[in-house]
Amino acid sequence: MTYEGKAWVFGDDVDTDQIIPARYLNTPELSLLAPHCLEDLDPEFAGAVRPGDLLVAGRNFGCGSSREHAPGVLKTLGVAAVVAESFARIFYRNSFNLGLPLIECQEARKRVERGERLRVDLKTGRLTNVSKGESYTFKPLPKFMMELIEAGGLSALLRAGGWTRAWGSEA
Amino acid sequence: MKKAASRAMTMAEKILARHARRKELEPGELILAEVDLTMANDITAPLAIRAFREAGGKRVLRPERISLVMDHFTPNKDIPSAEQVRESREFAREQDIRLYFETDGIAHALLPEKALVGPGQLVLGADSHTCTYGALGAFASGVGSTDIAAAWITGMAWLRVPGSIKLQYKGKPAPWVTAKDMILNTIADLGVEGANYMALEFHGEALERISMEARFTMANMVIEAGAKAGIFHVDRITLDYLQGDGPGPWEIISADPDALYSDVREYDTSRMSPVVAVPHSPANVRPVEELHKVEIQQVVIGSCTNGRMEDLRVAARVLAGRKVASHTRLLVIPATRSTYAQALREGLVQVFLEAGAVVCPPSCGPCLGGHLGILAKGERCVSTTNRNFLGRMGHPESEIYLASPAVAAASAVAGKIAHPREILS
Numbered sequence: 078m079t080y081e082g083k084a085w086v087f088g089d090d091v092d093t094d095q096i097i098p099a100r101y102l103n104t105p106e107l108s109l110l111a112p113h114c115l116e117d118l119d120p121e122f123a124g125a126v127r128p129g130d131l132l133v134a135g136r137n138f139g140c141g142s143s144r145e146h147a148p149g150v151l152k153t154l155g156v157a158a159v160v161a162e163s164f165a166r167i168f169y170r171n172s173f174n175l176g177l178p179l180i181e182c183q184e185a186r187k188r189v190e191r192g193e194r195l196r197v198d199l200k201t202g203r204l205t206n207v208s209k210g211e212s213y214t215f216k217p218l219p220k221f222m223m224e225l226i227e228a229g230g231l232s233a234l235l236r237a238g239g240w241t242r243a244w245g246s247e248a
Numbered sequence: 249m250k251k252a253a254s255r256a257m258t259m260a261e262k263i264l265a266r267h268a269r270r271k272e273l274e275p276g277e278l279i280l281a282e283v284d285l286t287m288a289n290d291i292t293a294p295l296a297i298r299a300f301r302e303a304g305g306k307r308v309l310r311p312e313r314i315s316l317v318m319d320h321f322t323p324n325k326d327i328p329s330a331e332q333v334r335e336s337r338e339f340a341r342e343q344d345i346r347l348y349f350e351t352d353g354i355a356h357a358l359l360p361e362k363a364l365v366g367p368g369q370l371v372l373g374a375d376s377h378t379c380t381y382g383a384l385g386a387f388a389s390g391v392g393s394t395d396i397a398a399a400w401i402t403g404m405a406w407l408r409v410p411g412s413i414k415l416q417y418k419g420k421p422a423p424w425v426t427a428k429d430m431i432l433n434t435i436a437d438l439g440v441e442g443a444n445y446m447a448l449e450f451h452g453e454a455l456e457r458i459s460m461e462a463r464f465t466m467a468n469m470v471i472e473a474g475a476k477a478g479i480f481h482v483d484r485i486t487l488d489y490l491q492g493d494g495p496g497p498w499e500i501i502s503a504d505p506d507a508l509y510s511d512v513r514e515y516d517t518s519r520m521s522p523v524v525a526v527p528h529s530p531a532n533v534r535p536v537e538e539l540h541k542v543e544i545q546q547v548v549i550g551s552c553t554n555g556r557m558e559d560l561r562v563a564a565r566v567l568a569g570r571k572v573a574s575h576t577r578l579l580v581i582p583a584t585r586s587t588y589a590q591a592l593r594e595g596l597v598q599v600f601l602e603a604g605a606v607v608c609p610p611s612c613g614p615c616l617g618g619h620l621g622i623l624a625k626g627e628r629c630v631s632t633t634n635r636n637f638l639g640r641m642g643h644p645e646s647e648i649y650l651a652s653p654a655v656a657a658a659s660a661v662a663g664k665i666a667h668p669r670e671i672l673s
C-alpha cells in the first residue's frame with residue numbers, strides 16, 4: 078500500500094486538544110469538526126490540506142484525550158498517514174481502528190520540510206522524500222495493524238467476520 | 249536457562265492473562281481480552297454508536313457490562329450537546345442498558361461510588377482518564393469509541409500487553425504534600441511520555457497512609473505520563489472502601505515478588521513539596537514558592553482528579569472565614585451529586601458561598617473548556633484538574649496552572665498563586 082502527498086510538519090507533543098479542540102465536540106459529525114482541525118496551532122492547515130497529504134511530527138503525537146474525533150478529522154480531511162517519532166498510545170489504537178496508518182520514523186522529522194512531496198510504502202517500510210530525492214526507512218507495521226488498514230478499520234473488520242478473521246480460533 | 253512452570257508476572261500481566269484466558273503472557277504480545285465493564289460519555293458514546301452500527305451491530309452482547317455516563321457538557325450547555333445526550337439515552341433504552349447516568353456526576357468519581365469497579369477487573373472506557381479505577385487494583389484503560397463498540401458487540405478488546413514500571417513511595421508526606429503533589433512530582437520525573445504504552449504499579453509505605461480518594465487522584469493522572477494503566481496494590485484501605493459493596497466478583501491480584509519490571513522508581517514523599525504544573529504541560533512542575541507572583545483570574549476546584557469529599561474538605565479548611573480575592577473567581581464543582589449532598593450536610597457549601605465562591609453542578613465543565621468557566625485571552629487559572637494543555641480551558645492564549653485543592657483554595661484567597669501555609673498563618 079503506497080501513498081503520495083505533500084508534507085505538513087509539526088513539533089513534539091501535539092495533543093488531541095490541538096488536533097480537535099474540545100470546545101467543538103458538542104457534535105459527533107466529523108465533517109463539521111474537520112474545519113477546526115489543528116486550528117490553534119496552524120490556522121491555515123484545515124483549509125489548505127489536500128487529500129493524500131501526510132503529517133510529519135515529533136515525539137508523542139496525539140497525546141491527551143481518548144477522543145477518536147482526532148484521527149477521525151484527519152481522515153475526513155483526507156490525510157493519508159501520519160509520520161512521527163512516536164505516538165501516544167490511545168491515538169495509536171484509535172487511528173488503526175479507523176484505518177488511518179501511523180508510521181514511526183525518526184529521520185522524517187529531522188529531514189522533511191513543509192510542502193515537500195513524500196511517498197510512503199507501508200509494506201516495505203520505506204518513506205521517500207520525492208522533493209529532496211532521499212529516502213528513510215521505518216519498521217513495517219505489526220500484522221494485526223496491517224489487517225486493520227487493509228480492512229479499512231475495526232468496524233469494517235468486525236462486519237466482515239469479526240475477530241475470527243484476524244485472530245483465528247481465539248475468538 | 250530458566251523454564252519455570254509459569255512466568256513471574258506483574259499485576260497488569262496477571263489481570264490481562266486472566267481475561268485472555270491464558271496462563272501467562274509477556275509484554276509486547278497482542279491479545280484479545282474479555283472486558284468486565286465499558287464506559288462511554290456524552291462525547292464518545294455517539295461515535296461508538298455510529299461505529300456499532302457500521303460494524304453491523306444489532307444487539308449489545310451484555311448490557312449489564314455497559315455504562316454510559318453523560319458528564320462532559322451536562323447539564324447540556326447547548327442544542328448540539330443535548331442531541332448527543334439524547335442519542336445516547338435512546339441507545340441505552342433501545343439496548344436495555346441500565347447503567348445510564350445523566351447529571352449524576354463525573355464517571356471516574358461516580359462508577360467507584362456506585363461500586364461498579366473492583367480489584368482484578370478489566371475496565372475499558374472511551375475516556376482517557378478511565379485509568380482512575382486502577383486505584384482499586386483493576387486494570388483500567390482509556391480506549392477509543394470504536395474499541396467500545398467492538399466490546400459492546402463481542403465482549404472483547406484487542407490489547408497490547410504493556411511492560412510495567414514499579415513506583416515506590418516512601419516516607420511520611422511533608423506538610424501540605426497531597427496525592428496531587430505526589431503524582432505531579434511523579435509525572436515530572438517520568439516525563440509526558442515516560443510511561444507511554446506502560447502500566448505503572450503503585451507501591452510503598454507512603455501509600456498505606458493515604459485514602460482511597462487520594463489514590464484515585466494519583467491513578468487518574470497516570471495518562472499524563474502516557475501510561476496505559478496505573479494499578480494500586482490492594483490493601484486494607486481498598487477492602488474497607490469496597491466493604492459490603494456491589495456485585496463483584498472481585499479478585500485480589502498481587503504481583504509476583506520476582507516479577508520483571510522495565511524500571512523501578514523511588515520517591516521520598518517526606519522530601520516533596522507542594523507543586524504547580526505550569527503551562528502547557530503537566531510535567532512542567534515547579535514548587536509553589538517559585539510562583540508566588542503569578543496573578544490569576546480564576547480558580548477551579550473539581551474534576552475527576554480532585555472533586556471528591558476530601559478535596560472539598562481541605563479547600564473549605566483553607567477558605568473558612570476568608571474571602572476570595574477581588575477580581576478572582578472561584579468555582580467549586582463537586583464531582584458527583586452525592587458528593588454535593590455530603591458537602592451540603594457538612595456545611596462546606598456554606599463555607600464556599602460565604603467566601604465568595606460559586607458552587608456548580610457536577611460536570612466536567614471547564615476542565616475541557618466545555619462550559620461553566622471558560623477563560624478569555626490572557627486569563628490565568630489555577631485548577632485542580634489534570635491537563636494544562638494549550639487552549640484546553642478556553643482561549644489559546646489563556647493559561648492553566650495545575651495544583652492541589654489546598655494550593656488552589658489558597659491561591660483564590662490571595663488572587664495569585666499561593667502556598668496554603670501563607671494563608672493560614
Ligand code: SF4
Pocket residue numbers: 320354356375377551552553611612615616633634
Ligand atoms: S473532569 Fe476533565 S479530565 Fe475528568 S473526565 Fe471530565 S473532562 Fe476528562
